[in-house]
Amino acid sequence: MTPYLFPLFGGMLLGLSAVLLLLLNGRIAGISGILGRLLGGHDMAPNAAFIAGLLAGPLLYAAAFGRMPAMTVSASWPIVLLAGLLVGIGTRLGSGCTSGHGILGLARFSKRSFAATAVFLATGIVTATAMGILQ
Incomplete structure (x- = not known):
């Protein structure tokens, strides 16, 4: 597998999540805005779910590949x-x-x-x- 496939799939998933957030919630997937709204107490559930999904990414990677991503x-x-x-x-x-x-x-x-x-x-x-x- 080439070193470009994981970044390519990651970019595709990021684009898909951004499009779904826009289509389903009418929100722009700007992480700073989502985190700012979460810390400000606005729209807690969807913003917390989005941030939790970001934090879960490396854990899902570890579950799939048996190790944390190299960093x-x-x-x-x-x-x-x-x-x-x-x-x-x-x-x-x-x-x-x-x-x-x-x-x-x-x-x-x-x-x-x-x-x-x-x-x-x-x-x-x-x-x-x-x-x-x-x-």
Whole structure:
């Protein structure tokens, strides 16, 4: 099996879940919005179910393949926490996260989502390039 099949299937499942959430609940599958509504006490059951499904993914993988998915984090905890904080700030400034803008926003031809996704990609490229140069 090639190393691209699992990411391909994962992307297909993510797209399917986003489409089903939109069709069945009329909601955009933006993880930051779902988590924000859950923490704010709004629409508890569907938002909790969505987050539980995200958290159950690695457990389902382990049940199917007998091991947890391979994952390597080479950054220190302070860097990981800083990165998470910056992502949270960017999510607020951009009125959504990569999942909301990049999956459903682009599919709906949202100009704001095209702009946000372009900024996400450009920032990622600059950051990855800078980190490669600095190491």
